[in-house]
Amino acid sequence: MVTINELHKYGRTKLIMPGTAACPGCPLQLGMRYLAMALDGKFAMVIPAGCSSVIPGTAPYTAFTVPTMHVPFASSPAVASGLRRALRIRGVDGPVVVWAGDGASADIGFASLSGAAYRNEDIIYILADNEAYMNTGIQASGTTPPKAWTTTSPRGKTEGRKDVSLIMIMHNVPYVATASIAYPMDFIDKVRRAASIRGFKFIHLHAPCPPGWKFPDNYTVRVARLAVETGMWILWEYNQGKLTISPPSIPYKDKGRRKPIEEYLKLQGRFSHLTKEDIEEIKAGVDRQWDLILKLTEIYR
Amino acid sequence: MSSVSSKYVKYILSKPMMGAGGKTGTWRVHRPVIDAEKCIKCGLCWLYCPENAIDWLEDKTVAVDYDYCKGCGICSDVCPVRAITMVKEGVI
Amino acid sequence: MINQSQVSSRGIRRIMVGDHAVAEAVKLARVNVISAYPITPQTLIVERLSEMVERGELKADFIRVESEFSALASVYGAAAAGARAFTATSSHGLFYMYEMLWWAAASRLPLVMAVVTRTLGPPWNIHDEHTDILAIRDSGWIIGMASDVQEVFDMTLTAFKLSEDERVLLPVAIGLDGFILSHTIEPLYIPSQEDVDSWLPPRNPKVPYVIEPGGEPVTLGNLPRMDVYHELHRAYMDEAMDKAKNVLHEVYSEYGKLTGRYYEPLVECYRCSDAKYVAVTMGAWSGDAKVAVDELRDGGYPVGLIRIRYIRPFPDEELATYINGVRGIVVFDRDYSAGFGGVLAGELMGLVPSNVSFKGVIAGLGGVDVSPSDFRDVIVNFINDVERDGYLRVRKWWYIPSVNGGD
Known part of the structure; x- marks a missing residue:
């Protein structure tokens, strides 16, 4: 695993x-x-509509130092496919990265994502998941957790959650992983591993959003870390047929070592309305997810 | 217009620049103040600064760029030795 | 409809359907990336191109996408990475692309698309109508409409030259009437690869800019600092559209030298220089309208035909020149703008002096056959009405020659 000292050069x-x-x-x-x-700043990036269309600031300037295309909401996997194909024909190497949110990936752009994945396009797709349509003001998305408050689920989301990363494995792509902004070394390792593989690579990055989840600005990393420590977010890696639990999540295979889920939930205003029963349901969901992922580690061994 | 950067077509392309979203230091309500005595030079505040407004210098000490620091306070929250305090702006 | 200019055409004479003529032009243009989704009556284009790629006749990547939206998105991405790229669609597929059409045009990247015109549902109908291609007229694409298979080929090939011209840098859509051209075999001349190569060099990937890892760190499409940047950007596009008219003249002049086929670039004037009345058409049925004009001329009617080849950029000066001094204009629209009338009639009306008679005719929707005699009857009635009443101004008139309605 990369160490922070190796990053000192940046x-x-x-x-x-x-x-x-x-x-x-x-x-x-x-x-x-x-x-x-x-990626040492050497890649091309495609960004669909979302917070990251706004984040880099205003033209004629940008905060991004790599060649970047901002493109329509549902189009990024297809745009990246075309970019990659053309670059290959021109003999230009280097990663093409889609940086997309949950709306663009799980919902409006899902067909396009599925198409690029099944064609095994040689791109790295990062789903930076803040679990709602944040750029338009916190509306529920396909990855918003059940019961979470959003402006379109004011009494809590009644639907379930789309597990996009597992769906990606079923597209027979070579590489799928989950990651968290609280575990940068794990994420950086995964991006580098992805960059070394030909074909479609998918990384699902958990990204807690202060205004969207209603927690203080300084808690972003704390909340993200708690998601892993409580077992709410499992870090795993599927690499060419083998699925493993990633180091930061390994302790939490053991349910007894997970922190109480309440610690994660209570920091977030979006869960402030939950009843005891709601919390029990969420806990049961976490257990089911662990069971599933651990079984998958047995299947993909 | 100076912003046109393709020499082939009149077109607005963007180039990298600090402060493309503005002088975001003005957003700050609380400023991070680093206690150099306490700092163990671990670099975590640099690593977890969303704004990239902290420099991790050659000697591994850190320096905040107050022109752009938005004062989110993550650096203070992740500091393992509580060397960073958030001080209300305007208070000396 | 046999084009008289073909008499001196150079190249190999072959016969093929319009869709295959598109594919031949794409092959000769040495396109690098192709992406399209099947839809009738466009499908023959992608099938033929797939065969060409599989056989190695065309060294290109064919991206088998899951939708038209992704078809355009992927060729757009390919164009941004410096490739010469092509897509094709029709009707519902074109509408599924709609958002990307605007984004692609305003990105100022060269691209070529064939649009095989077809009716929009409901009810489902695969037959010809121009409403689909005319619905993208505000999007920033240059839009041409061919009238025979030879012109389908010629327009597709010249589209690459036009789109990649540094003065233009706008995508080009070439329309061909569904079935009437797409699936109808006609003779055509195809230039040699050497001739085409001498005239159409490989695309310069740096023009207008390129998105590639390790390349110049340009960003396309983030929010403008001031809204006036956005406005300026649209004004630049408009400037390019204007310049495209001159470029079209140049391109067709060079193409004429190359192939022996010369076209009036934006608008074709058929027997209208001394005409007192002109009919206006676009697309394949112009051939039938020409037959009607010939017959009417034989009968002593001073009639001509204006055929629109490119509706974008809008050929206002060319049209104004040709309609100058006529007594009446009858516009045939194979399209319908709901609540308004014919699209071409609407666009032309602004150029018609108030003392000139005018009639907008909507006909042939949903693939309804319109024959030379239909054209003849409508034109004769128009002339008779104007001669009798002295003046006529009808923006919208439905010609429905069926038992169930009509006039």
Whole structure:
């Protein structure tokens, strides 16, 4: 695993320029910084509509130091497919990265994502998941957790959650992983591993959003870490047929070592309306997810 | 217009620049103040700064760029030795 | 409809359907990336191109996408990475692309698309109508409409030259009437690869800009600092549209030298230089309208035909020149703008002096056959009405030659 000391060389390098339009404490900016360091600032990026269309600031300037296309909401996997194909024909190497939110990935752009995945396009797709349509003001998405408050689920989301990363494995792509902004070394390792593989790579990055989830700006990393420590978010990696639990999540295979889920929930205003029964249901959901992922580690061994 | 950067077509392309979203230091309500005595030079505040407004210098000490720091306070929250305090702006 | 200019055409004479003529032009243009989704009556284009790629006749990547939206999105991405790229669609597929059409045009990247015109549902109907292609007229694409298979080929090939011209840098859509051209075999001349190569060099990937890893760190499409940047950007597009008219003249002049086929670039004037009345058409049925004009001329009627080849950029000066001094204009629209009338009639009306008679005719929707005699009857009635009453101004008139209605 990469160490922080190895990243010291980026200590003063601004691969993402400061002075962005992101909200204070924005997890997407953390993820974007780690992505840029992982690839040493040498990649092309495609960004669909979402917070990351706004974050880099206003034209004729941008905070991003790599060639970047901002494109329509549902189009990024297809645009990246075309980019990659053309670059291959022209003999230009280097990663093409889609940086997309949950709306663009799980919902409006899902067909396009599915198409690019099943064609095994040689791109890295990062789903930076803040679990709702944040850019339009916190509306429920396909990855918003059940019962979470959003402006379109004012009494809590009644639907379930689409598990996009597992759906991606079923597309027979070579690489799928989950990651968290609280575990940058794990994420950077995964991006680098993805970059070394030909074909479609998918990384699902958990990104707690202060205004969207209703927690203080300074808690972004704390909330993200708690998601892993309580077992709410499992870090795993599927690499060419083998699925493993990633190091930060290994302790939490043991249910007894997971922190109480309440610690994660109570920091977030979006869950403040939950009843005891609601919390029990959420806990049962976490157990089911662990059972499923652990079974998958047996199947994909 | 100076912003046109393709020499082939009159077109507005963007180039990297600090402060493309503005001088975001003005957003700040609380400023991070680093206690150099306490700092163990671990770099975590640099690592977890969303705004990339902290420099992790050659000697592994850190420096905040107050022109752009939005004052989110993550650096203070992740500091393992509580070397960073958030001080209300305007208070000396 | 046999084009008289073909007499001196150079190249190999072959016979093929319009869709295959598109594919031949794409092959000769040495396109690098193709992406399309099947839809009748466009499908023959992608099938033929797939065969060409599989056989190695065309060294290109064919991206088998899951929708028209992704078809355009992927060729757009390919164009941004410096490739010469092509897509094709029709009707519902074109509408499924709608958002991307605007984004692609305003990104100022060269692209070529064939639009095989077809009716929009409901009810489901695969037959010809121009409403689909005319619905993208505000999007920033240059839009041409061919009238025979030879012109389908010629327009498709010249589209690459036009789109990639540094003065233009706008995508080009070439329309061909569904079935009437797409599936109808006609003779055509196809230039040699050497001739085409000498005239159409490979695309310069740096023009207008390129998105590639390790390349110049340009960003396309983030929010403008001031809204006036956005406005300026649209004004630049408009400037390019204007310049495209001159470029079209140049391109067709060079193409004429190359192939022996010369076209009036934006608008074709058929027997209208001394005409007192002109009919206006676009697309394949112009051939039938020409037959009607010939017959009417034989009968002593001073009639001509204006055929619109490119509706974007709008050929206002060319049209104004041709309609100058006529007594009456009758516009045939194979399209319908609901609540308004014919699209071409609407666009032309602004150019018609108030003392000139005018009639907008909506006909042939949903693939309804319109024959030379239909054209002849409508034109004769128009002339008779104007001669009798002295003046006539009808923006919208439905020609429905069926038992169930009509006039």
